[in-house]
Amino acid sequence: MADQAWRVLIVDDEPPIRAELNYLLKQDGRVGRIEEAGGATEAVEKILAFGPEVLFLDIQMPGTSGVQLADTLQKLKKPPVIVFVTAFSEYAAEAFELDAADYVLKPVEQDRLEKALDKVENALNARRPAVAEPVRRIQGERNGKRTYIPVTDIAYIEARADYASAHTEAGTYLVNDSISVLERRLANEGFLRVHRSFLVNIDDVRDVEVLKPSGLMQLKLGRTDASIPVSRRRATGVKKQLGLA
Structure with missing residues (x-):
């Protein structure tokens, strides 16, 4: 059902990169509504407004970095599942310390993105309560x-x-x-x-x-x-x- 598809927020200060990632995400049936933000302040506004379940987050942005934003979001009762998207591999260790689902290097390719979405799916499934009764x-x-x-x-x-x-x-x-x-x-x-x-x-x-x-x-x-x-x-x-x- 359409309301089962994931709400996704893309946060990156470069519009062409947001547009490309938006296009690639739309190729996967698990992804539903997609919103975009150009920085941390706008991202927080979008998160509060429509409650994305998944966040594709650039690390290096003017002002508040993606890592700082991710750290802040961990204080939420139900923080979104985060996938870091960046051109710099040296941030990988710091990203995973924040319990990110995955870390994808730019330019993002469809096959690599699908693997990241598989990890997102596993992370979202782990948050859901187990089914108590068997399905007949x-x-x-x-x-x-x-x-x-x-x-x-x-x-x-x-x-x-x-x-x-x-x-x-x-x-x-x-x-x-x-x-x-x-x-x-x-x-x-x-x-x-x-x-x-x-x-x-x-x-x-x-x-x-x-x-x-x-x-x-x-x-x-x-x-x-x-x-x-x-x-x-x-x-x-x-x-x-x-x-x-």
Whole structure:
């Protein structure tokens, strides 16, 4: 759902850098509303106004530095998750002392940014209370009718912008939640995120293929006979979960 997407604030004194980072962030479905600030004072105003969950923060700025601003924000009851973005690698140690989720060097590349967003997602998930009760079913829609889908019937879930499709042997259902929300809800039900667009029921994995010459993994599922790609950065975790590492 759109209201599940992250509110993000970019703080940098250089407008072209803010614009480029804004564009790159919009390519990731986890990011929702984005605001910008040119310095610490404006950043504090924006933080108080719309409460961003994530802060992409330059370190060297006129006046109050990004490190000083981050230190001040730690006094908030719910401070935003911070990713430092800077051209100077020597600040890395100081940045991580402030419990930053990541430290990204300029110029920012899309692949590196996605890794930083994965760390942001982990940090945000760690702040949420654990689900007390097991999830037995989720609500979906098929042929214009709402129904409840037993979780054990789902072979895999595919991202569809702010929604998702749950694939079962009986057919496909539209689910009114994002794949990130479903990943959290189904984490204890045997579902594994294998790709930014796919969440797989481990019990449904029939075979694992390695594609040549790319070396990419692909999971063959049983009930739906689907082939699900595994992203490179998730391959190690998937192998471990499947007992292959």
